[in-house]
Amino acid sequence: MANSATPLHSVSVAGVVVREDGRVLAIRRTDNGTWEPPGGVLELTEAVEDGVRREAYEETGIKVGVERLTGVYKNVTRGIVALVFRCHPEGGTGQLTDESTAVEWLTPAEVSERMAEVYAVRVLDALRDDVAPCIRTHNGRHLLGE
Template sequence: MPIDRPHSVSVAGVVIDDAGRALLIQRRDNGHWEPPGGVVEAGETIPDALQREVLEETGVKIALPASLTGVYKNMTRLIVSLVFRCEAADGSPATGPETRAWRWAARDEVDELASEAYAIRVLDAMDTMNPPAVRAHDGVRLI
C-alpha cells in the first residue's frame, strides 16, 4: 500500500506533581485538553524536543532523563507520538501562545477533560507499574 506522505514523530511530556496529578494544557487552536508536546524538529534529539515542547507550552523545565511510558500512532494523520513521564525541574505552569489554560488533573479527572486518544496517554504515564504501552488511534478513539 503506497503512502503519499511520510510519518511524523512527536513527543509529549506528562509532568507529574508531588500529589500524583498530571499537568494538562488546553490548546489555543482547538480547545482540547492534552499533555504538552509537539513535533520533533529536524536535527533535534528526542530529549531536546521533549524539553523544548514542555517548556514552550507550560513554562516548566523538565528534568532529564524522562521515562518512556508509551508509543501511540494516529492512523489517520500518520503521527507517531512518544510519551514520557516527566518531573518538573524549574518554573511554574503558565499559558502562552499555544496554551489557553493549564491545570493539574487527578487520575479520575483525566477522562472528563481529554478525548480517549489523549487521556490514555496520560493514564499510561500515571501508571508507572507497566512497561511502555503501544497503541493506535484515529485521532479521537483507540482502535
Template sequence: MSNDLPRHSVSVTGIVIRLEDGKVLVIKRADDGRWVPPGGVMELHETPEECVVREVREETGVEVLPDRLIGVYKNMKLGVVSLALRCHPVGGNIRTSDEASIATWVTPEEAIAAAPEARGVRIADAFSVEGPFVRVHDGTSLLPN
C-alpha cells in the same frame, strides 16, 4: 529508495507529574479547545528527551526532567507517531502560550476524563507499572491493535 513514499511525523507528549501531590500538567489547546498533555513535533536535530523539555517549556513555562518512556502512540489517520515520556517538574513558572489558552495542574482522574481517549490513555499509562505501551488511534479514539 523512492522519495515519494509516505512519511511519518514524529512528536512527543509530556506526561508531567508533580511528585509532591501526583497532579498532572494539562493544557487547553488554543486551536481546538481540547484538554491534552503538552507536546509537539520533534525537530530533526532533537532527541525525544530534548524535544519534550522544549515543548513543555514553550507551551506551559514549566521546566521538566524526563523520567522514562511511557509508550508509542500512532495516529493512523495522520501518520503521526508520538513518543509519550513521563516527566517531573524541576522549575519554571506555569503560564499560558499561543498554543495553550489554559495550563493547569489537575488530578490524574480529572485529566483522563477531560482529554480525548487517545490522549487520556497516555496519562493512565504513565501511572501503570507496566509498559512501555504501543497503541494506535484515529486522533480521538483508540483502535484495536
C-alpha cells in the same frame, strides 16, 4: 527518494509531567480547545528528550526532567507517531503561552473527564508503574483494536 508507496510519518513527543502529589500538567490548546499533555512535533535536528523538554517549557513555562518512555501511539488517520514520556517538574511557573489558553495540574479523574480518549490514555499509561511502554493505535478520536 520517496515514491507513492513510501509511508510518510510525522514524529511528535509529549511529556506527562507528574507532581509529587500525583497531579499531572495539562494544557488547553489554543488551536483546537482540547486538553492534552504538553507536546508537539519533534524537530529534525533535535534529540528526542530535548524535544520533550522544549515542548513542555514552550507550552507551559515549566522546566521538566525526562524519566522514561511510557508509550508509543500511532494516529493512522494523520500518520503521526507520538512518543510519550513520564517527566517530573524541575522549576518554573505555569503560564499561558501562544499555544495554551489554560495550564493546570489535573488529578487522574480530571484527566479522564477533560481529555479525549486518545490523550487521556497517554496520561493514564504514564501513571502506571510497570516499565514496559504501551504501544497503541488510534484514528485520532478512538483507540483501535482495544
